Amino acid sequence: MSLEPALGARLKRDSDGLICAVIQDSSSGRVLMVGYMDDEALSRTLDSKAVTFWSRSRREYWKKGETSGNFLHLVSAEIDCDGDALLLQVLPDGPTCHTGTTSCFDAGGTISVPGRK
Incomplete structure (x- = not known):
């Protein structure tokens, strides 16, 4: 099945035809990962x-x-207001990251922000 024309028209894809998809756990609100989709993947x-x-x-x-x-x-x-990102709420079956952690951001680690404790 292809995308509904109204949705397809709202999406602002990059030069490779991709749009950023933020993946969030619908139960906890935790951001699990970021991936890319074209129209077929969506x-x-x-x-x-x-x-x-x-x-x-x-x-x-x-x-x-x-x-x-x-x-x-x-x-x-x-879809966000600019049409250049998607937010997908999901229920994960287990760890999302290929490292075995719940979120790909757990495996990446924290960046310290100057002036913040």
């Missing part, structure tokens, strides 16, 4: 309710969880 996600991305490095589609079993089940999707 369509697959909306149709199947299993989050699918476009891998910029491998140049192929990947459904999160196909290898690990830790799928991301779509609860809701929003």
Whole structure:
């Protein structure tokens, strides 16, 4: 299935036809990861309710969880005011990061902000 024309018209894709997708746990509110989608990946996600991305490095589609079993089940999707980012609320089956942590931001670590304790 393709995207609804009204939605497709609102999306502002980058030069590679991609849009940033922020993935958030719908229960805890924790940001789990960021990925990229083209129209096909977004369509697959909306149709199947299993989050699918476009891998910029491998140049192929990947459904999160196909290898690990830790799928991301779509609860809701929003588009930001500029049309250049998506917020996907999901229910994760387990750790989201390939390192085994709940969030890819857990594995990345904290950056200290000068003047903040």
